[in-house]
Amino acid sequence: MEKEIVEQYLKTILSLSEGKRPVKTNEIARALGLAPASVTESVQKLAEKGLLKYEAYKGARLTKKGKEIASKVSRKHRLLERFLVDVLGLEPSKVHKQACAMEHTLSDEAEVALCRMLNHPGTCPDDGKTIPPCNLDVWSCDECKKIELSDSKNWDDHSDLRPLTKLGVGESGKVHFIRGGRSQLEKLNSIGMTRNTEVKMLHAAPLRGPVEISVRGCKFCLGRGIASNIFIQS
């Protein structure tokens, strides 16, 4: 299978599964506009490569490796969308296809450079979905500006990170990375939310509203925009 097709499959499965649920081949076929039979065949091939686990009737579930590739591609896709809209001034409704075509050829270094140039955006322009974090071993975007991209020890595996908003009620995890400027970071620092602090999700308000979390024994409400840029390691 070509790299492009593999990535397309993995990205689609990740966005359909929303992190947890196994995805049926029919759903994948519908999303990609392909015949179910050929999808089943491809999924089996991907399972052989160890990128996903497939059980007939239940569906496909990404492995850690598969998830890593998928979130990398979604990140590139969404960053490219931002680039097409913010810099080139294209219509938000028209950039999806273009980004789909470009995402597979963008190198990791170019991806980070793009992210820096766009000033570390948090969401993609067409449907407001969170852009997954990069693989740099940094704890804030301010730090990213200082480091050398070619140095391999600055890179880290971030496939297990989730935005705070994706934590289920009652679930907890450790803060790993906060996207955004220095003042946002310091504000969160001052309420005691620093790297490796344990946070617990208490409530999520309706209509993409804020979340209530507990940190160091205190309850705080964080707006959705802030919370979706705090990445948690479970």
Next chain:
Amino acid sequence: MGCQNCNMLDPSGKCDIDRLEREPGTIYIALVGNPNVGKSVIYNQLTGAHQIIGNWPGKTATASRGQLKFEDSTYDFADLPGTYSISSDVAEERTVGEYIAKSTPDVIVNIVDASFLERNLALTLELLAMGIPVILSVNLMDMAEKNGISIDFEGLGKLLGVTVVPTTGLRGKGIPEILRASRLLAGKEVASVEKPFHTPRIAKAIMDLRGPVERMFPHSPGIWLAERLLAGDDELENMVRAIDPSLLDVVRKKRSELEREFGDLISSILASDRHAVAAGISFKTVKRSVQTKTPVGEKIHDVLTHRVYGILSIVAIAGLSFLFVFLVGDYLATIMINWFDSIQPSFVSLFSDPRLGTFLWNGLLGGIFSVISIALPYLLPLFIILAVMEDSGYLARVAFVMDGLLHKIGLHGKAFIPILLGYSCNVPACMGCRIMETERERILSIFAVTLVPCAATTVVILGLVGTFMGIWWVLALYMFNLALIAVLVRFAGRFLPEKSTGLIMEMPPLRSPSAKIVLRQSWFRAKDFVYIAIPLLVIVGLFLATVQYFGWLDAISDAMSPVTVGWLGLPAMTGILLVFGILRKELTLVMLGSIAGTLNFADVMTPVQMIVFTLVVMLYIPCVATVGVLVREIGTRKATTITLFEIGFAILVGGIAFRLLTAFA
């Protein structure tokens, strides 16, 4: 070199905060603490002021000052906005730090929440480095005791090297002790903190910088400056660069050493370390008795913030509040109106000329009469409900649940409260918009409030459209109004610079409200309203009575007829009605009765005219009392803009509605 007024040496010689103008013998105290720990309650207790208090964070927006004489000494207090830190780059947090550094109070009273000592102490540790005596007021002791928390005050004082006073602000407990301790400490050279409150590795880095920094700024707290320099404070770096740039190289080296060692950003390392030290101190001094069952408050909280039950409870509570306000208000208003009506004939008969009597009655007493008989009966119960919601902590839950919806029109959760209040009276609702954090959000929510049909407008909607056209038309008007608010607020948001910070708010605890606070708060709000409304209503009332006295009513109606008749398609007499509506919107309906000479309005207006007239009344101007409060809250320029816009917009919408309805009817 530098600014003479400050102990912070600023080479630029600029200083935007004046040093306190000191009276000799007066003790200057700054109240500092996290948001919602009861600073303003203690401030009110101390100075007899009535700062806004309530159970949600962020009420005190700017510093206020007040004085007190106690046991032969004068004390001067500054109530500072709540903050979690004084050393970060966040604007509001900087303000507090700079206020302290530049005004150099004699004593800092650091108020902390006894139930959350760990988080509160992180700020205390920063304050201790500033070289000013600190008194730790461990507040909200009643709540902490109820939650089974006990604190070793002596041990806490020893670990921190400060005087510790347990307080319960609301009952005035511990207040005299704070004053006595302040007098003992004031003017004393603090045995300056010998080492920073940090873990050894970081403390060493700070101590290494302390010497050179102290030589550079001999009058400033060395440890505090050293820590800020290490953290990368831009302003401080610039000052250092002007004196000895080589020090910056040393700082940069230390910073990158630490960053590499801890694998983190320096500001985060420092914050994280402070919180760790605070956690250690709290661990040594706080004992919690284990609670086996979930407190009732927790369960209620779960329901109120639930994604489904939360919304349902808002609808239910809002509905019940409405009912309460209308029932109590209607009952009181009827009594008052009957009483005023009964004394009118005897008042008029005091004068030989009945025309003069009527003039004085309408002009002078009319305004006062309308405030007492119409506004206050609805406002008092409303203020009480608002205060209960505030003090119980419910308000913060409403803000949490409604945030998502209001984001869609560019506001956020807290704005729901004043908008809801607007349905009874726009005046207190505009004042309620002070709860919004940013200027942008405050102006937007005030704008939203002025578009909400208040109780007086409801009288017109129900009395005209409701009585003669049916309840469905009334509902349609309300829905149309809601849609207009959403569209207009979104639209207005484009003209205001986007500076949305996003919500970071501590969830205040749920508690049963205190009757004393609720009544005090309602009383001060009512008083505020009366002071604004009565003078305005009397002035406009006199003007209108004069117009009536000289029989100019028809002339005014004629002058307005190009708009009222030509564009809006209304009967000519509505011109003067709309003028009177500026005073009180329900007057449009009352006057319609007397001018038309009939209460069966169907005889004088077609259904289309009723709809158009009601639409215009609903939108055309915030009444004179609202305009007054707008001027006070957002200034003359913006108040004029809003007023003129709404007049123009009402005429525009009315005209379009007239043409559309005529075409389809």
